[in-house]
Amino acid sequence: AQAPEENYGSNTQVQAMSESLAATQQQVQALQDSYFEMAHANKVFVDEILHLQKLVKSQTQVHEQLLTY
Amino acid sequence: AQAPEENYGSNTQVQAMSESLAATQQQVQALQDSYFEMAHANKVFVDEILHLQKLVKSQTQVHEQLLTY
Amino acid sequence: AQAPEENYGSNTQVQAMSESLAATQQQVQALQDSYFEMAHANKVFVDEILHLQKLVKSQTQVHEQLLTY
Numbered sequence: 192a193q194a195p196e197e198n199y200g201s202n203t204q205v206q207a208m209s210e211s212l213a214a215t216q217q218q219v220q221a222l223q224d225s226y227f228e229m230a231h232a233n234k235v236f237v238d239e240i241l242h243l244q245k246l247v248k249s250q251t252q253v254h255e256q257l258l259t260y
Numbered sequence: 261a262q263a264p265e266e267n268y269g270s271n272t273q274v275q276a277m278s279e280s281l282a283a284t285q286q287q288v289q290a291l292q293d294s295y296f297e298m299a300h301a302n303k304v305f306v307d308e309i310l311h312l313q314k315l316v317k318s319q320t321q322v323h324e325q326l327l328t329y
Numbered sequence: 330a331q332a333p334e335e336n337y338g339s340n341t342q343v344q345a346m347s348e349s350l351a352a353t354q355q356q357v358q359a360l361q362d363s364y365f366e367m368a369h370a371n372k373v374f375v376d377e378i379l380h381l382q383k384l385v386k387s388q389t390q391v392h393e394q395l396l397t398y
Contacts, residue, residue, distance in 0.1 A: 229298065280352065299367065
């Protein structure tokens with residue numbers, strides 16, 4: 192007869208996998224938190240870029256007025 | 261003799277890990293999709309920042325012309 | 330008596346999970362590397378946006394001088 196170790200995942204292996212999976216889940220959770228932080232920061236970027244676009248556009252209009260004096 | 265439960269991962273534990281691993285893989289996949297979306301959005305940011313840089317540079321040249329009139 | 334296969338995770342299932350977990354960990358590691366790269370790129374964005382803000386602010390001051398001539 193075959194030894195049980197050859198047929199079934201050994202307890203040691205399953206425990207090691209369980210710990211490895213838990214560590215992976217923590218890593219994924221930390222990465223997800225960081226991702227949401229970055230997504231929030233990017234919204235601030237978009238707002239600032241839109242604000243800069245408006246400012247630059249209005250400056251271009253000032254230039255047109257100055258140059259057609 | 262030891263009970264089998266002490267030597268091998270119980271079926272219940274292995275099933276629970278299997279489900280936990282599947283959930284982790286879905287979370288990783290969703291995070292990867294979100295990451296690619298954000299990477300795409302960031303390319304748009306870079307283009308817009310480069311465009312603003314050009315506009316502001318050309319406005320600085322207009323200023324130099326106006327001020328040296 | 331129940332067959333052992335019904336009570337414990339089969340070796341085949343545990344091996345498959347082990348490989349699946351290793352693949353997930355590689356995916357998470359690659360995603361984390363990409364995230365750190367993007368976080369670095371975002372710092373460059375922030376610096377450039379701050380630089381543009383300064384330039385546009387100083388141009389607004391030039392306009393005020395020009396318009397109050």
